[in-house]
Amino acid sequence: MRSYYRGWMLGALALGPALAAAAPKPGERLSFVACPIVRDTRSVPCWLSEYAGETYYLTIQSDVSAAVQPPMLGHRVLVEGVVSDAPRICGGVVLAPVRLSVMPERDGNCNTLLPADDRYTIDFNPRPPGPSAGRLAFAPDRAAPVSPSQRPEGPQTIELYFDFDKGVSFRHPADLVAILERARQIAATRGVVTGMRGAHRLSDGALLEESDSIGQRRAEEVARLLTGAGLEIPLSVGWKDGEREADGVDDWRSRRVTVVLEP
Amino acid sequence: MTVLASSILKGVIWTRRLVRLAPLLAALAATALMGQPSPKGGAALSQWWAPGEDRPLPAYVEYVNASGRLGILNASGEIATDGHPFFEPIGTNGRACVSCHQPADGMSLALSSILRRWQDSKGTDPIFAAIDGMDCPDGAPADPASHSLLLERGLFRIALPWPPVDAAGRRITPEFTLEVVRDPTGCNTHPVYGVAGERHEVSVYRRPRPAANLRYVASSRFGVTPFIGKTGALSAVDPDTGRPVNMNMMADAREPTLKTQAQSAAHGHLEVAQPLSPEQLGRIRDFELQLYAAEAYSDGAGDLNAPDGPSGLGPRAMAEGADGVLGNNTTRFVFPMEDKWADLPETGDAAQRGRNAFRMSVQRGHDVFFFRTFWIGDAMHINTVGLGNPIKRTCATCHGMHMTGMDTANGWMDLGTTNHPWALEPPESPWAAKRPELPLFKITCREDLPPHPFLGRTIYTQDPGRALISGKCEDVGAIVIQQFRGLAARAPYFSNGSAASRRDVVDFYDRRFNIRFTEQEKVDLVNFLSVL
Numbered sequence: 200m201r202s203y204y205r206g207w208m209l210g211a212l213a214l215g216p217a218l219a220a221a222a223p224k225p226g227e228r229l230s231f232v233a234c235p236i237v238r239d240t241r242s243v244p245c246w247l248s249e250y251a252g253e254t255y256y257l258t259i260q261s262d263v264s265a266a267v268q269p270p271m272l273g274h275r276v277l278v279e280g281v282v283s284d285a286p287r288i289c290g291g292v293v294l295a296p297v298r299l300s301v302m303p304e305r306d307g308n309c310n311t312l313l314p315a316d317d318r319y320t321i322d323f324n325p326r327p328p329g330p331s332a333g334r335l336a337f338a339p340d341r342a343a344p345v346s347p348s349q350r351p352e353g354p355q356t357i358e359l360y361f362d363f364d365k366g367v368s369f370r371h372p373a374d375l376v377a378i379l380e381r382a383r384q385i386a387a388t389r390g391v392v393t394g395m396r397g398a399h400r401l402s403d404g405a406l407l408e409e410s411d412s413i414g415q416r417r418a419e420e421v422a423r424l425l426t427g428a429g430l431e432i433p434l435s436v437g438w439k440d441g442e443r444e445a446d447g448v449d450d451w452r453s454r455r456v457t458v459v460l461e462p
Numbered sequence: 463m464t465v466l467a468s469s470i471l472k473g474v475i476w477t478r479r480l481v482r483l484a485p486l487l488a489a490l491a492a493t494a495l496m497g498q499p500s501p502k503g504g505a506a507l508s509q510w511w512a513p514g515e516d517r518p519l520p521a522y523v524e525y526v527n528a529s530g531r532l533g534i535l536n537a538s539g540e541i542a543t544d545g546h547p548f549f550e551p552i553g554t555n556g557r558a559c560v561s562c563h564q565p566a567d568g569m570s571l572a573l574s575s576i577l578r579r580w581q582d583s584k585g586t587d588p589i590f591a592a593i594d595g596m597d598c599p600d601g602a603p604a605d606p607a608s609h610s611l612l613l614e615r616g617l618f619r620i621a622l623p624w625p626p627v628d629a630a631g632r633r634i635t636p637e638f639t640l641e642v643v644r645d646p647t648g649c650n651t652h653p654v655y656g657v658a659g660e661r662h663e664v665s666v667y668r669r670p671r672p673a674a675n676l677r678y679v680a681s682s683r684f685g686v687t688p689f690i691g692k693t694g695a696l697s698a699v700d701p702d703t704g705r706p707v708n709m710n711m712m713a714d715a716r717e718p719t720l721k722t723q724a725q726s727a728a729h730g731h732l733e734v735a736q737p738l739s740p741e742q743l744g745r746i747r748d749f750e751l752q753l754y755a756a757e758a759y760s761d762g763a764g765d766l767n768a769p770d771g772p773s774g775l776g777p778r779a780m781a782e783g784a785d786g787v788l789g790n791n792t793t794r795f796v797f798p799m800e801d802k803w804a805d806l807p808e809t810g811d812a813a814q815r816g817r818n819a820f821r822m823s824v825q826r827g828h829d830v831f832f833f834r835t836f837w838i839g840d841a842m843h844i845n846t847v848g849l850g851n852p853i854k855r856t857c858a859t860c861h862g863m864h865m866t867g868m869d870t871a872n873g874w875m876d877l878g879t880t881n882h883p884w885a886l887e888p889p890e891s892p893w894a895a896k897r898p899e900l901p902l903f904k905i906t907c908r909e910d911l912p913p914h915p916f917l918g919r920t921i922y923t924q925d926p927g928r929a930l931i932s933g934k935c936e937d938v939g940a941i942v943i944q945q946f947r948g949l950a951a952r953a954p955y956f957s958n959g960s961a962a963s964r965r966d967v968v969d970f971y972d973r974r975f976n977i978r979f980t981e982q983e984k985v986d987l988v989n990f991l992s993v994l
Contacts (some may be wrong), residue, residue, distance in 0.1 A: 213735070244854055265848070271851035272849075305916075328856075329833045330833070332791060344789065369692050424694070428689065
């Protein structure tokens, strides 16, 4: 995950009052499910959420190149993040890194859109709310030197990560194309596709598990897509529950499909 | 003719574009204006193009419409239509492709033209053929009630297999069940044509899309990979090359290429006895890829082809523009205007002052389109692609393709034109004389799969759109965004003809996204749309 929070923090005016009854400690891991909150600004809106009496800053609206993309009103969001010691943004304690996953079911209670408030401004603005300046907000610098990519050799393992209880989505075309390319580069002769069903230990101790068949659905879907896109090698497809017990530390990694390609 | 002749003269000296358009300009000098309709009365020729007419389609010709004149530009020069499969009645019902893709109507078909053809032909014109020019094919041909959706909203019947089948003809298991709730045409509950009938078809009713500017529409230069960028599903492929395509043609993206579309349309609309030959398909494709249409002269703003005017207006700009370019940025723009009409003097005679005032309104309308932010929410395939729900953006976020205003890749979205609660429906009350004209379907999504993120598992829709092809719950009501060119020539708008005017389009969006446009913003937007 790219870390672009530093840039935001430097440019952000963090003027919100400290709300926490028990202040979160920097470095503390949090995992919770809550409604997202949109706070408008004169520029792009901020995305926040509340947990245990504290407001947390999740991300801002930018564009599809952002590593952390905003959640959705109308749905709760699974937040997995680390408390940062950076100044608050839009009144929220910054979680960095943070992983957001929109929960699939609708929740009409998640409908808070706060108006712009002069106390909350965003100086660093990677993408205005209208047209861009001609490049994606987090696109690589065209002037930066490009290191020659090494041709892969031997077996290749590629992991695809998923939103909670979801299958393939807008997040995955680049990963799927990368698998096709890697298979071509190593002249793959066979592959193994394994779907995982995730589980999450929330900060309140509860265990949040994905639906029973999600690992199978993910694996079969990824295999079907790769085959449909022309990957003409035998694919062994399997699935299983998370390989380790959920402990609240990067549990999002259990929501995945692993593809192993062999020459 | 004076204005028009002046426009052409300016075109000839338009040196910046001369090299690229040299063949066209040569053709223009020789033939372009021969016999074209007069913009201000006079001995205007018929604007209607009947199948099998042998007259050539000039390299450049303009047709009158309510806002000015639409320009049709053939970049390869004059088209000999005699024997051309686009213009000949190659099917069994007397139609040609040109029947529903009329040059004067921006290569679509305006409701006004349909009504005129009904009157002039007493309902015998091939566009009223039973297969799709009737609400359901078993109607009485001479009865206007049998053609009500065509005569009232410009809609043709599109019959699609249910359940859907993929490109290889394999049946797709849909993620939802489909129930006919309302069937004003009788076709969806028909014993032959209905969903449960002999043919197992769903009938939806849609407008014909413009068969012009297709170099842009069919471009695969932007964001086309084996996987659809917005969903990760498999992209359709060109059966000739095996390569993925942009899936931006047709309301539901069901045909991947111009050739497959032509073959499908020949079968479904022209009722050809035999499939079109490769030579016929190639000629249709080649014709469509060199054809451009845009408003060329505005009664309010004047010449839109003028070399000193905004570079994104007029058919010549279309002929030389770059395809496959994202324009939602301040480097390329969707419709480049360079602020040329931003601040014009209030000088000259009344006509000049009026023209300048209209041009400034157009510029303001452009700026509303491009810069006026509002909250875009609950729109499938835009709020679900990592931008968040809602997003504070502008019209150009969805309508971002340079020069056309389409979405740049895989452009189906649910903007609410066919799905409840946003789709236009006449009020149901004991006092309402107008009854709903379109079918209504109840979609029930499977419990074991994620629901539609904004509409849940029960959706009411007039047209399930892309979902009738993909079988996916998330695609219900998702319609491929149309191009903005030639709007003045081809009302009504939206795939279901629910917007009778450009003002209706603006009002729809104002309501759908609670934009709260001012009256001035609405007027400016409508004027902007009229010059495209």
